[in-house]
Amino acid sequence: MAEILLAKSAGFCFGVKRATSMAFESADTEASLASLGPIIHSPQLVRRLEEKGVRVVDHPDEVVEEAVIVRSHGVTSGEMAALAEKKVRVVDATCPFVKKAQEYAASLSDEGYHLVVVGEAEHPEVQGIVSYGAHGQVSVVANADEAASLGKFSRLAIIAQTTQSFDNFRQIVDVCLKHARELRVYNTICNATSVRQKEARKIAGQVSLMLVIGGYNSANTSRLAQICRDIQPNTHHVETADDLDPDWFRGADRIGITAGASTPDWLIEQVLERVGALTA
Amino acid sequence: MAEILLAKSAGFCFGVKRATSMAFESADTEASLASLGPIIHSPQLVRRLEEKGVRVVDHPDEVVEEAVIVRSHGVTSGEMAALAEKKVRVVDATCPFVKKAQEYAASLSDEGYHLVVVGEAEHPEVQGIVSYGAHGQVSVVANADEAASLGKFSRLAIIAQTTQSFDNFRQIVDVCLKHARELRVYNTICNATSVRQKEARKIAGQVSLMLVIGGYNSANTSRLAQICRDIQPNTHHVETADDLDPDWFRGADRIGITAGASTPDWLIEQVLERVGALTA
Numbered sequence: 001m002a003e004i005l006l007a008k009s010a011g012f013c014f015g016v017k018r019a020t021s022m023a024f025e026s027a028d029t030e031a032s033l034a035s036l037g038p039i040i041h042s043p044q045l046v047r048r049l050e051e052k053g054v055r056v057v058d059h060p061d062e063v064v065e066e067a068v069i070v071r072s073h074g075v076t077s078g079e080m081a082a083l084a085e086k087k088v089r090v091v092d093a094t095c096p097f098v099k100k101a102q103e104y105a106a107s108l109s110d111e112g113y114h115l116v117v118v119g120e121a122e123h124p125e126v127q128g129i130v131s132y133g134a135h136g137q138v139s140v141v142a143n144a145d146e147a148a149s150l151g152k153f154s155r156l157a158i159i160a161q162t163t164q165s166f167d168n169f170r171q172i173v174d175v176c177l178k179h180a181r182e183l184r185v186y187n188t189i190c191n192a193t194s195v196r197q198k199e200a201r202k203i204a205g206q207v208s209l210m211l212v213i214g215g216y217n218s219a220n221t222s223r224l225a226q227i228c229r230d231i232q233p234n235t236h237h238v239e240t241a242d243d244l245d246p247d248w249f250r251g252a253d254r255i256g257i258t259a260g261a262s263t264p265d266w267l268i269e270q271v272l273e274r275v276g277a278l279t280a
Numbered sequence: 281m282a283e284i285l286l287a288k289s290a291g292f293c294f295g296v297k298r299a300t301s302m303a304f305e306s307a308d309t310e311a312s313l314a315s316l317g318p319i320i321h322s323p324q325l326v327r328r329l330e331e332k333g334v335r336v337v338d339h340p341d342e343v344v345e346e347a348v349i350v351r352s353h354g355v356t357s358g359e360m361a362a363l364a365e366k367k368v369r370v371v372d373a374t375c376p377f378v379k380k381a382q383e384y385a386a387s388l389s390d391e392g393y394h395l396v397v398v399g400e401a402e403h404p405e406v407q408g409i410v411s412y413g414a415h416g417q418v419s420v421v422a423n424a425d426e427a428a429s430l431g432k433f434s435r436l437a438i439i440a441q442t443t444q445s446f447d448n449f450r451q452i453v454d455v456c457l458k459h460a461r462e463l464r465v466y467n468t469i470c471n472a473t474s475v476r477q478k479e480a481r482k483i484a485g486q487v488s489l490m491l492v493i494g495g496y497n498s499a500n501t502s503r504l505a506q507i508c509r510d511i512q513p514n515t516h517h518v519e520t521a522d523d524l525d526p527d528w529f530r531g532a533d534r535i536g537i538t539a540g541a542s543t544p545d546w547l548i549e550q551v552l553e554r555v556g557a558l559t560a
Contacts, residue, residue: 170457177450183465187457 002279007199007258013192015095019072022093027052032065039071040262041218073124074098076131101188102132108157109134119161147175156180162190163220200258204231207256214260221260241274249278282559287479287538293472295375299352302373307332312345319351320542321498353404354378356411381468382412388437389414399441427455436460442470443500480538484511487536494540501540521554529558
């Protein structure tokens with residue numbers, strides 16, 4: 001019987017938990033409900049909501065339902081405006097930490113700062129945050145090298161995608177110091193991410209097999225798997241218990257398990273059950 | 281005949297030049313003039329002003345003259361208030377860059393930030409800047425180690441003594457990032473200092489003897505000498521041509537010369553003349 005180390009921080013963060021319960025509640029109370037983009041990056045959870053009649057749409061124009069729920073990552077200011085214009089009821093499940101970053105983007109832009117958003121340009125959360133800044137006055141910067149190619153500014157403000165690593169953030173702040181006389185820095189990184197990553201690192205160092213559960217489209221789960229892989233190459237990123245390969249478990253005496261911020265508890269439980277059966 | 285490399289950036293910076301000409305002008309136009317502290321850290325220049333009747337006092341209470349000049353480093357808000365109360369005419373020769381740092385200290389404190397002043401706690405410029413912050417809400421931090429022992433704050437603002445090194449400043453900013461969710465950074469370092477230091481470094485690397493001219497009580501001159509000494513151990517800090525030791529010049533084929541921000545031109549010229557005679 002193998003020993004299993006399950007991370008305490010595995011699974012739903014505050015924002016995802018909140019968005020998910022808002023979605024299920026609204027599915028019950030609203031006459032009809034659409035979701036603008038998948039509510040969280042978990043195909044399994046999105047499917048459960050679809051079974052309750054929640055239709056995922058890609059664009060505000062497609063909404064024909066009476067209410068629409070805005071996903072935890074947030075959407076752009078333009079999409080929010082389009083929803084308001086449609087006069088559809090909006091259930092705003094944007095994570096409060098993401099909301100805060102959007103608000104900083106708006107107020108710092110208003111105050112005339114050039115805004116640096118530390119994050120991945122193609123991530124919906126970042127696109128949402130950027131949209132609240134003044135057009136042409138925002139730079140998305142993924143790493144210190146990209147920051148180095150910024151121009152000079154008199155006043156620069158820096159915020160971050162909530163799931164960024166603090167080390168990357170501080171390296172970018174350091175580079176930006178050379179680009180402006182005034183710097184305004186809001187550390188909008190959510191602690192949940194770093195706590196989860198820290199615990200994953202610790203567990204990965206103590207096991208011979210590491211499992212990371214979460215949507216393949218979830219950026220934070222993929223990063224979590226990469227962090228574990230750097231420590232324990234025998235790391236597998238799985239979405240569900242069905243993805244487990246019995247071969248992995250031969251000779252595995254200690255198995256570590258963690259899960260991304262958008263991984264529902266029931267998926268973690270199913271994996272735990274299957275791992276128990278495979279190592280019995 | 282030895283080759284002499286004289287730094288272009290040697291001597292008076294903008295603020296010192298301004299303060300000095302204000303002092304000489306006021307000495308001519310005011311009926312009587314005191315100086316609150318030495319106008320700049322050059323005993324020789326202070327003596328010239330004394331010959332024109334400008335008396336140096338340590339405290340506002342001691343002023344019996346009709347006018348008082350405030351030195352380039354600035355004074356504390358308490359001293360400014362005491363002068364205002366005395367109804368003496370104040371000639372404010374505070375360097376505009378130092379003034380800016382004082383203003384930031386006041387406004388950032390007003391806005392509720394805990395203020396970090398990067399600098400030497402015992403330096404009059406720093407004591408002046410600190411006095412504009414809210415009592416008990418200001419920390420003077422000399423280096424990254426001291427910054428590491430700061431507590432946690434929700435909002436932290438960082439400014440610097442104008443003559444600090446940028447590298448020290450950025451190291452402290454980096455540490456402070458861990459101590460607050462919001463950071464407001466004003467790089468109040470005056471470029472003149474870094475330009476002078478950079479040129480001194482370059483020259484020190486090309487000579488067999490390096491001379492740094494400036495008041496022994498001048499912090500920026502002492503730091504300049506230290507920077508040169510790290511590169512060329514055969515570096516001497518002198519106040520005047522009289523301090524030159526003929527022994528230093530034996531076998532010296534290339535001699536570098538620079539001077540602190542408070543070193544008058546005439547002192548540099550006297551040193552140049554004497555060096556010419558000693559190496560002829």
